[in-house]
Amino acid sequence: MQIPVDFLHWSLAFLPILVLAFLLVQLRWTAQQAGATGIFIAAAVAFFVFRTPLETLAVAGAKGVWDALFILLVIWPALLLYQIMHQSGGYDALRQGITRLSRNELFVIIALGWVFASFLQGIDGFGTPIAVVAPLLVAFGVRPIYAVAIPIIAHIWAKFFGTLGVGWLATLQVVDLDEATILAAAYQSGLLIIIQAVLGGFTVVWMYGRWPAIRHAWPLVLIIAALQGVGQVLVALVDPVLAAFIPATAAMLALYPLSLWPRYAEPATDIVERPAMLESRAEDDVDKAPPMGVAMSFFPYILLTVLALGTSMIEPLKNALGSITFGLPFPEVTTGYGNVNPATDAYSPLAPLTHPGASLIITALVTWGIYQARGYYNTWAETTKTRQKGVCWGLFESAVPASVPILAFLVMAALMNHSGQNETLALGISAIAPAYAFAFLSNGIGVIGAFTTSSSTSSNVLFSDLQVTLARLKGLPEATILAAQSAGGGIGNAIAPANVVMGASTAGISGQEGAILRKTLPWTLAAFLLTGAATVLLVLLVN
């Protein structure tokens, strides 16, 4: 029996997403409450409309919990590092060091929020750039809402080819294409993703200081976007696995000569309105000397970079660490419409030692030990005249509220996937859209996939094969539609609830996820529309 694709089923399949967005953005429910409600909406639609048995729902829910562990393994160590830095005065030392990079505030925000976040995405993933950069921006004096929204938007361009090509490699696993089409898909993905680099850079600058900031920073944005976006296209033609890492590193290296440019070495006096910045931060802490030097405050980030690079790029080490994997068994489950998920002895095996969380845990523990040995915690408590709550309690207090919504979102995503709701959404868009309209909307399917699963890789795994099949049926170039799916999978991450929750928790504003979404949603819509138009253009050129 075929999965039904009609308006009623499509609307009901879309209902969990709609309710989730409405609860978060309109009613301002917390992510915990909205995400958990989404589980029951998705389960009810699955059970009553998509003929999904209870056992399938239970297995899907458990797989969702397992999927969430991959993200929790980043959140918990990232929040541990946050507590270590926060309670030792590390962020205050870091803020002083960052200020020395350039006297131009906007340059520093671009360097941290865009360039450094993108660099981290090139080697790590699972939200690491957001978890690491958001508290750094808060320490620099950026309002927490913006401190989360900026890295979320700015690192999107590195999603598909990032984490040393994980998204790209996962996509190749699920599609059956010839070499020429694969090369064309890599090239066209890179072309579409240039939109994300340019739009991301300008959005960061706009958030900082509106039009005066754009007038001030447009050369800087164009240079960095060209290095990242065009660089990615060029490297993708040679080795897609390094397509995000190399240009992201080039942009990092370019920061030094750019910081010497007088335009960005001195403060921008013509930017008066700065909605992203806290007014009082610098004055508040002016008399509080942090207990450590700048080098020591940068130590964890240097160690993290070294560890992440080592475990990703030294092949024998990567293979040895990656050989240890484990996963839980699950049986074959089906739905009344014949949607089958096969049995597996180890579902989505986790390699704990090569997971980005491992680098973060080692970084956090080593930093904790060094800071403790040097007495930074006591000194900082005396300086600030506050009684610290302790690293472990601080971690527990922040990580539990961050973990529940991520578990809820991933359970909801697994329920939608196992019941065939995601497939109905994609097939429904295809059914009503003529060929060129489908080309325009195809990146939207990627956006939906990333929104529901909070992962661009998962979006591609879910929808890439379907998109290629639909492209064939509609006579569209397969490589272009696959590129649109890949670009959309990245774009959807800007509103992916798990990313927003992760950023909110590390910026200390848990519960304000809706406010962050209101900042990232306009960018997502703009990126979707521009990518849609560019996809149609590519189809016209290819045809």
Added chain:
Amino acid sequence: MVALLKSRLGYLSVSFCLFLVSLPLVSAGATSGPRVLLWAGSAALCIAGLIPPFQRLLFAAKPDPGTKVDGENSR
């Protein structure tokens, strides 16, 4: 029970633990273990998901009138 539901960290911790507990129970119950584990895991999953919205409906905190909701002035 009421005290637990009024403590944000308390009810979220229970929800968190129940989510995690459901995973091995469902896996074992659906494959090699007794079927009762599957339903125990399903129940844990359901209760874990019910707690946050249930808490909101029963004990929703009133927003502080002096606080900006989007938190742009916080912290």
